Amino acid sequence: MEEDKISTEHQSLPQDIWPDTTPVQTSGHKAGFVNIIGNPNVGKSTLMNALVGERLSIITSKAQTTRHRIMGIVNGEDFQIVYTDTPGIVNPHYKLHEQMMGFVNSALQDADLFLLVTEVGETFKNQEVLERIIQSNTPVILVVNKIDTSTQQVVSERMAYWQQQIPRAIVVPCSATERFNVDTIFDHILRLLPENPPYFPKDELTDRSMRFFVSEIIREKLLLYYQKEIPYSCEVAVESYEELEGIDHIRAVIFVERDSQKAILIGHKGMSIKKVGIEARKDIEEFSGKKCFLNLYVKVMKDWRNSDRALHQFGYDTWQER
Numbered sequence: 001m002e003e004d005k006i007s008t009e010h011q012s013l014p015q016d017i018w019p020d021t022t023p024v025q026t027s028g029h030k031a032g033f034v035n036i037i038g039n040p041n042v043g044k045s046t047l048m049n050a051l052v053g054e055r056l057s058i059i060t061s062k063a064q065t066t067r068h069r070i071m072g073i074v075n076g077e078d079f080q081i082v083y084t085d086t087p088g089i090v091n092p093h094y095k096l097h098e099q100m101m102g103f104v105n106s107a108l109q110d111a112d113l114f115l116l117v118t119e120v121g122e123t124f125k126n127q128e129v130l131e132r133i134i135q136s137n138t139p140v141i142l143v144v145n146k147i148d149t150s151t152q153q154v155v156s157e158r159m160a161y162w163q164q165q166i167p168r169a170i171v172v173p174c175s176a177t178e179r180f181n182v183d184t185i186f187d188h189i190l191r192l193l194p195e196n197p198p199y200f201p202k203d204e205l206t207d208r209s210m211r212f213f214v215s216e217i218i219r220e221k222l223l224l225y226y227q228k229e230i231p232y233s234c235e236v237a238v239e240s241y242e243e244l245e246g247i248d249h250i251r252a253v254i255f256v257e258r259d260s261q262k263a264i265l266i267g268h269k270g271m272s273i274k275k276v277g278i279e280a281r282k283d284i285e286e287f288s289g290k291k292c293f294l295n296l297y298v299k300v301m302k303d304w305r306n307s308d309r310a311l312h313q314f315g316y317d318t319w320q321e322r
């Protein structure tokens with residue numbers, strides 16, 4: 001995997017909306033937890049990947065893409081930034097949503113710094129979460145994302161609105177996809193990070209296993225290729241992961257809630273599931289840097305989104321244990 005994919009392509013965007021930056025302190029070792037929080041689909045995962053320089057979190061145009069709390073660690077000689085990406089804030093309809101909001105809750109509690117991500121044009125719907133952030137003493141970087149879709153006037157208005165909502169916040173306009181101001185956000189983080197020894201070994205990139213990333217890559221393809229309720233009814237579990245010389249053999253199961261969904265997932269003569277397999281394999285190979293043989297199966301697990309047992313099996317209640 002490449003070391004540093006973050007680039008700055010600022011030229012096409014106006015200079016006068018850049019915030020001031022004070023010089024980065026480098027004395028002593030800095031380390032801390034930078035927790036990324038916000039509504040669904042605002043670009044939290046896109047921003048984390050840009051800051052980390054790796055595709056750790058899956059990204060799609062559909063809301064509720066991220067279901068877990070995922071760490072991405074950036075190490076320097078005298079700092080360690082531990083980012084966590086979280087699910088977008090939703091009103092729970094299933095036990096799955098409650099677990100997802102549990103991850104958000106934990107991220108509200110253990111942050112050294114909040115990256116509160118908003119998109120230009122949205123209002124923050126969850127007043128309770130906003131209040132908790134306002135009431136805490138934790139520093140806040142408020143990101144107004146997707147400015148490439150808007151005008152400078154609207155962006156300035158949104159920045160002023162957020163500055164009024166959270167007076168202590170540093171408000172930064174950003175385009176995570178264009179990588180506009182990603183470096184500026186990084187500089188602010190480094191400046192605000194507390195002095196601490198590293199929390200993790202300096203060569204660690206994430207707390208998640210290759211199995212987790214494989215299941216996420218497969219889930220990303222389900223979100224991309226299937227519509228309506230189908231991708232939301234799916235969960236992916238890697239049943240076996242065998243590392244052989246030059247090639248990995250992976251067997252993964254896609255769980256759905258009903259027989260009718262199973263038929264849609266497989267498609268006519270298995271063509272739909274075949275496409276998922278082909279596209280997922282390409283991404284897995286790119287991520288691991290190794291060839292892989294991917295075997296996909298589809299099984300029905302009735303009402304898994306409301307089953308404590310199933311959610312435990314799929315690792316939705318493990319944050320506190322790690």
Ligand SMILES: Nc1nc2c(ncn2[C@@H]2O[C@H](COP(=O)(O)OP(=O)(O)OP(=O)(O)O)[C@@H](O)[C@H]2O)c(=O)[nH]1
Nearest residue numbers: 040041042043044045046061064065066088175176
């Ligand atoms: N135009 C534009 N699109 C963006 C930007 N950042 C993210 N997106 C798009 O917004 C969509 C959602 O991005 P994600 O990073 O998955 O958003 P998220 O907040 O993690 O979403 P959930 O995990 O569902 O809560 C994707 O289609 C991204 O490509 C941006 O700066 N500009």
Ligand SMILES: [Mg+2]
Nearest residue numbers: 044045065066
């Ligand atoms: Mg996400």
